[in-house]
Amino acid sequence: MAETRKTTTRKKAGTSVSAKSPSASARKKKTTTTKKKTAGRPRKKRKSGGDLFSDFFSMKNISKQTEKTFRKMLPMLVGIVFCFILAVGGAIFLYVKYVNPYAFKLHPVERHLTGYSVYGIDVARYQGDIDWERLSMAKIDGHEVKFVIVKATEGADHSDPYFETNFVQSRKNGFVRGAYHFFTPGTVPYFQIQNFVRTVGNLEEGDLPPILDVEKADGISKAQLQEDVLKWLVEIERIYKVRPILYTFINFKRKYLDRSEFDEYPLWIANYSDSLSYDGDWEFWQYSESGKVDGISDYVDLDVYHTTLESFESLLIHK
Numbered sequence: 001m002a003e004t005r006k007t008t009t010r011k012k013a014g015t016s017v018s019a020k021s022p023s024a025s026a027r028k029k030k031t032t033t034t035k036k037k038t039a040g041r042p043r044k045k046r047k048s049g050g051d052l053f054s055d056f057f058s059m060k061n062i063s064k065q066t067e068k069t070f071r072k073m074l075p076m077l078v079g080i081v082f083c084f085i086l087a088v089g090g091a092i093f094l095y096v097k098y099v100n101p102y103a104f105k106l107h108p109v110e111r112h113l114t115g116y117s118v119y120g121i122d123v124a125r126y127q128g129d130i131d132w133e134r135l136s137m138a139k140i141d142g143h144e145v146k147f148v149i150v151k152a153t154e155g156a157d158h159s160d161p162y163f164e165t166n167f168v169q170s171r172k173n174g175f176v177r178g179a180y181h182f183f184t185p186g187t188v189p190y191f192q193i194q195n196f197v198r199t200v201g202n203l204e205e206g207d208l209p210p211i212l213d214v215e216k217a218d219g220i221s222k223a224q225l226q227e228d229v230l231k232w233l234v235e236i237e238r239i240y241k242v243r244p245i246l247y248t249f250i251n252f253k254r255k256y257l258d259r260s261e262f263d264e265y266p267l268w269i270a271n272y273s274d275s276l277s278y279d280g281d282w283e284f285w286q287y288s289e290s291g292k293v294d295g296i297s298d299y300v301d302l303d304v305y306h307t308t309l310e311s312f313e314s315l316l317i318h319k
Contacts, residue, residue, distance in 0.1 A: 111274055111288045111302070112141050118305035118312045120147035122180070122286070125162045127296050135295030136173040140302060145293065146312070147176040149211060149303070152200050155184035156191035159199045171204075176316065178208030180247065181232075185218040189231040196236070203240060205319045210236050210244040211268065215252055222256055230261060242317055247286075250278055266315065268303075282306060283315065 119140040123130065138145050148170040151160045160166075163179070170177035181196040196210065203210070212232055217225050229246075236244045247268040248257060268284035269276070276285050284303050291302035305312045 109272070109288070109290060111272070111291075113274070113287060113304060116304040116306075117143060118146050118309055119143045120149065120176075120284075120303045120305070121145060121291070121293060121296075122149035122151070122301045122303060123162075123166055123296070124151035125160050127162075127298050127300055130166065130169070131295040132169045132173045133295070135293065136175075138294035140291070140293060145175065146305075146309070147178065147208065147303075149178040149180055149208065151213075152179040152181060153192075153195045154182035156187050156195055159195070163199065167200075171207075176206065176208060176312075178211055178245075179203070180211035180213050183212055183214045183229060183232065185216060185220045185225055185228070189228045189235070193232055193235050193239075197239060203242075203317055205317055207317050208245065208315070209242045209266070209317060210240055211247055212236070212244055213247045214257065215247075215249055215270075217256060225256055226259055226262075229257065233265060240317075245283065247284075250276075 121140075135145065148166070150163055150166040150170060152163045152167070153159050167177060167179060179196075179200045181192065184192065200210070212229070214225075214229055220228075233244055233246065243265060245268050246257070246262060246265040248270065250269050250271040253262075253267070253269065263280065266283040267281065268286065269278060269282045270286040271278070272287060272289055274287075276282075276287070283306055285306065286301050286303045288302040290299045293300055293302075
């Protein structure tokens with residue numbers, strides 16, 4: 001009996017210990033009860049960046065969100081495209097106007113004249129470095145290049161960076177040379193005259209007279225343009241003691257330089273065609289802007305004198 005009581009006591013003691021530490025089945029039951037209580041509660045939405053990102057790209061909302069974003073960005077995208085087109089167009093315009101006007105002549109017209117014997121070219125920075133030895137042996141439609149007219153100045157303060165080299169090499173290689181000024185409407189004629197005289201200096205015997213290139217009005221009145229051009233011509237004639245040559249396009253001459261005073265100056269007319277129809281006297285005709293001549297890698301303007309070599313030589317400076 002004593003042994004039995006002892007054993008019973010141990011069991012009770014064991015039972016007492018088990019009450020303090022629940023069995024596995026009790027823990028499972030408690031866990032199941034907890035899950036049931038929480039299962040009915042709505043979960044709080046977390047506002048983390050990760051959830052917003054996932055929501056944006058969810059299959060349910062992506063089309064609406066994309067459309068909304070695109071509508072917001074559309075004005076900005078249109079503005080960017082417009083600015084890009086404007087920038088490219090402006091860059092092309094400036095390049096053609098100030099760097100190389102011959103750059104986009106994709107299909108230049110080759111012109112071949114008959115009935116003329118005195119041929120020449122006019123050059124500026126656009127033609128780049130010229131191989132003068134090759135040019136001295138070049139032919140235009142079987143005729144030697146007799147004269148080279150070189151751009152000297154433009155406006156009140158611009159001079160062509162190739163002028164000095166081209167002007168010196170022209171004479172050195174046996175060409176009759178000439179120098180021209182590109183007239184800038186609206187700029188005081190006196191300053192343009194000084195720019196030309198300062199850059200060109202003295203002309204020598206056998207040179208062509210000074211040449212004035214007038215081909216735009218730039219918004220000033222016709223009367224003002226005529227007065228300013230005449231001031232340049234008259235003053236240059238006084239300085240160099242020779243009547244200068246006037247260069248212009250045929251339609252520009254008819255529209256803006258139609259005063260009788262301009263007919264007193266030798267005319268160098270520009271008209272890119274195989275024939276010239278002009279009611280008046282002219283000395284030179286620039287008939288092509290896309291000629292190819294040995295010694296010059298780029299396109300070059302081609303010119304002819306209207307009659308004989310003897311007549312051409314009588315036009316030159318004689319001291």
